Amino acid sequence: MTDPRPYPERPKFPERPKTDQLDQRSGEWQTFSALPPPAPLRPVEREQPAPKTAPAPQTAPIETIPKLATWRKRIGAFALDFGVGLGASYVAQGLASLFGANAGAVDMTGYVAFFAVWLVNRGYFQSRPEGQSLGKWLLNIKTLDPETETSPHLIRSVARESVLSLFLLTEALLVPLAADGLFAVFDKEKRQTIHDRAGRTLVVESERGYHLDEKAMRFLEGILEGDAAEDVKSAARDLLSQAQRNDTVRDLSKQMQRLSKDMDQNTRSLRQQTGKQMRNWVDSVKEKLDNW
Numbered sequence: 267m268t269d270p271r272p273y274p275e276r277p278k279f280p281e282r283p284k285t286d287q288l289d290q291r292s293g294e295w296q297t298f299s300a301l302p303p304p305a306p307l308r309p310v311e312r313e314q315p316a317p318k319t320a321p322a323p324q325t326a327p328i329e330t331i332p333k334l335a336t337w338r339k340r341i342g343a344f345a346l347d348f349g350v351g352l353g354a355s356y357v358a359q360g361l362a363s364l365f366g367a368n369a370g371a372v373d374m375t376g377y378v379a380f381f382a383v384w385l386v387n388r389g390y391f392q393s394r395p396e397g398q399s400l401g402k403w404l405l406n407i408k409t410l411d412p413e414t415e416t417s418p419h420l421i422r423s424v425a426r427e428s429v430l431s432l433f434l435l436t437e438a439l440l441v442p443l444a445a446d447g448l449f450a451v452f453d454k455e456k457r458q459t460i461h462d463r464a465g466r467t468l469v470v471e472s473e474r475g476y477h478l479d480e481k482a483m484r485f486l487e488g489i490l491e492g493d494a495a496e497d498v499k500s501a502a503r504d505l506l507s508q509a510q511r512n513d514t515v516r517d518l519s520k521q522m523q524r525l526s527k528d529m530d531q532n533t534r535s536l537r538q539q540t541g542k543q544m545r546n547w548v549d550s551v552k553e554k555l556d557n558w
């Protein structure tokens with residue numbers, strides 16, 4: 267037979283064990299908890315998110331340009347390449363004259379040979395991986411495409427040298443070449459001439475080459491520092507002393523002095539006459555304008 271009484275409810279939390287202790291002041295027994303009182307709950311501090319910092323501004327990549335070639339090397343390489351073309355022109359003219367060509371055909375053969383060698387040497391060879399003509403190889407410089415940092419494409423290289431060839435075709439050779447160089451003088455950042463801008467190229471230093479300028483300087487220094495310099499100086503002194511003792515040379519020097527004096531007098535008189543004519547012309551123009 268079951269017990270009709272319901273089961274007692276169980277506590278939600280186990281009760282703390284209690285102990286009896288005699289209070290010495292009052293003399294009575296008091297009940298104390300054997301466990302320490304629970305610590306008060308502290309509020310949980312949530313970690314605050316770190317403040318968002320603005321992203322650093324992206325700076326544009328700095329364009330690095332290789333070391334540009336010096337003016338001395340650029341002019342030297344141009345002179346060497348020009349000499350190669352000129353030598354080929356003379357050889358072609360000599361062969362044409364041997365085969366009995368007339369004067370016009372000989373001149374045309376020389377022009378064709380010069381510009382053919384020029385375009386092959388400076389147009390084709392500069393488009394090779396080395397980017398160097400013969401003159402640039404001798405002086406350790408090369409032509410560079412700054413976009414790809416390699417030698418220029420064949421079309422760009424030929425277009426570059428074609429513009430320079432047009433300058434060489436003119437009768438006043440030094441005038442267009444000087445104008446071409448002035449563009450590079452004012453462009454201090456890249457030193458691009460007109461033909462450089464036409465081909466979008468730069469002329470920079472190169473490790474590959476013959477180092478002709480350095481070898482020539484060492485050779486000259488060796489000559490000047492050695493015994494050969496003394497021999498040359500002594501030979502020059504002897505030649506001057508002999509020339510001073512020679513009557514022909516003495517008469518020639520006197521004639522040159524007289525000629526220089528006559529030139530100065532003629533130049534002075536020419537200036538005076540030109541000045542008078544200019545004044546008369548200006549006065550006549552003024553009179554015509556006043557009467558008009």
